[in-house]
Amino acid sequence: DTGVSQDPRHKITKRGQNVTFRCDPISEHNRLYWYRQTLGQGPEFLTYFQNEAQLEKSRLLSDRFSAERPKGSFSTLEIQRTEQGDSAMYLCASRAGQGQETQYFGPGTRLLVL
Amino acid sequence: DAKTTQPPSMDCAEGRAANLPCNHSTISGNEYVYWYRQIHSQGPQYIIHGLKNNETNEMASLIITEDRKSSTLILPHATLRDTAVYYCIVRGSYIPTFGRGTSLIVHP
Numbered sequence: 111d112t113g114v115s116q117d118p119r120h121k122i123t124k125r126g127q128n129v130t131f132r133c134d135p136i137s138e139h140n141r142l143y144w145y146r147q148t149l150g151q152g153p154e155f156l157t158y159f160q161n162e163a164q165l166e167k168s169r170l171l172s173d174r175f176s177a178e179r180p181k182g183s184f185s186t187l188e189i190q191r192t193e194q195g196d197s198a199m200y201l202c203a204s205r206a207g208q209g210q211e212t213q214y215f216g217p218g219t220r221l222l223v224l
Numbered sequence: 225d226a227k228t229t230q231p232p233s234m235d236c237a238e239g240r241a242a243n244l245p246c247n248h249s250t251i252s253g254n255e256y257v258y259w260y261r262q263i264h265s266q267g268p269q270y271i272i273h274g275l276k277n278n279e280t281n282e283m284a285s286l287i288i289t290e291d292r293k294s295s296t297l298i299l300p301h302a303t304l305r306d307t308a309v310y311y312c313i314v315r316g317s318y319i320p321t322f323g324r325g326t327s328l329i330v331h332p
Binding site for chain 1: 256258260265266267268269270273309311315319320321322323324325
């Protein structure tokens with residue numbers, strides 16, 4: 111399967127712990143997005159990478175959140191000192207370059223903070 | 225990106241056409257209309273997109289009004305597996321904005 115993959119698919123953690131999620135985009139896609147989705151809502155944009163450069167961050171991305179894409183391929187999203195309000199589905203999407211606007215989403219990582 | 229308005233929910237009988245409307249009255253000339261759907265506990269799946277002409281692919285048809293202020297996604301023969309939340313997005317920038325979408329329930 112050559113789609114977007116995310117790992118882990120599910121994560122349960124205790125409040126205050128750090129968690130890290132990984133996203134592997136479609137191999138030729140140089141744009142990568144992270145979204146957060148809570149129950150009953152559509153996905154909310156968190157951050158955007160073009161190759162290794164983080165070009166846009168939402169105000170939803172507090173200083174406890176950090177995302178990286180060190181070699182312009184896979185990306186990680188880390189949440190430090192997790193809070194119960196961080197419980198959500200974290201989605202990753204990728205797309206090809208200029209003129210190719212269609213995003214392809216991964217299956218998501220469902221986070222539960224106890 | 226222009227804002228979209230969709231009904232929160234719809235239902236459809238299996239085998240019948242499902243017509244999902246979307247209003248985007250503030251759309252500008254270079255903004256495309258995109259449709260995605262999200263089946264429970266999965267990531268959103270791309271369906272179709274268009275600028276001003278009607279479009280059709282193996283999944284659905286997209287009808288855009290002449291003034292481009294609204295569009296309709298058509299699933300010609302809905303199946304139970306088409307039960308999902310359908311999102312209409314209008315985008316001109318590189319960051320699409322999702323609303324709450326339309327929850328479509330296809331019943332036997």
